[in-house]
Amino acid sequence: MRKSKAGVPKHIVIIPDGNRRWAKKHGLAPVEGHKKGLDTAFRIVKASKNLGVKVLTLWSFSTENWSRPRTEVHYLMRIYQIFFKKHVKELIAEGVRFKWLGRRDRVPKTLKTLLEKIEQETAKNKNYILNICLDYGGRDEIVRAVRKIMARKIKPAQVTESLIDQNLDTAGEPEPDLLIRTSGEKRISGMMPWQTAYTEFYFSKLFFPDFSLAELKKAINDFALRQRRYGG
8 A cells, every 4th residue: 555655646637627617607708718727727737837746637628529619619729829829938948848648630730730849849848747638538549549559560469558558648658646627527538548547536616717726735635645555
């Protein structure tokens, strides 16, 4: 039986749920909730880094989100582009390594080019890893990993857990210690089903735009009190 080291999770995953419900509650259009959510996300990136977290994963757009109204999807892609253009220099200056997890064949070309450029420019940074899950689905990630393995004509007997790890979007990263979902929903909706086998979960009742440093600390403190057994 092992306790979580130093009380600070090395890798935190956040499912930032509730942007649209927050907007509805305040009488605003859904896109306003997404904008507010992005502002919150940037504050959490900085806060988690200062708290000693080494990897933060944020799920921004799922493979299922394409079914939302076309206007909303269009605005989402635009505000993602504006957001990253605005903050790229700060990410680089603070030693953040940016990684994009998810499919890359359906995202608008201008956004794809921008995100891949940021990946290249921050590739040597080692202080902190920021994963953005864009057009990401956990099952889709596993399917893509299997296809990579099959393309190499690897024999079935040679397929191991380690080999699958190496072909996931998160290859080379530590598995998540803590997954936080906001808005009161108590499911992971396909977020990293492979990687979260021994991840601790924390469900916050707050809509993501209202998620704060205090709530992040509350989740980390809750995590620190848990005993992690890893099946032992």
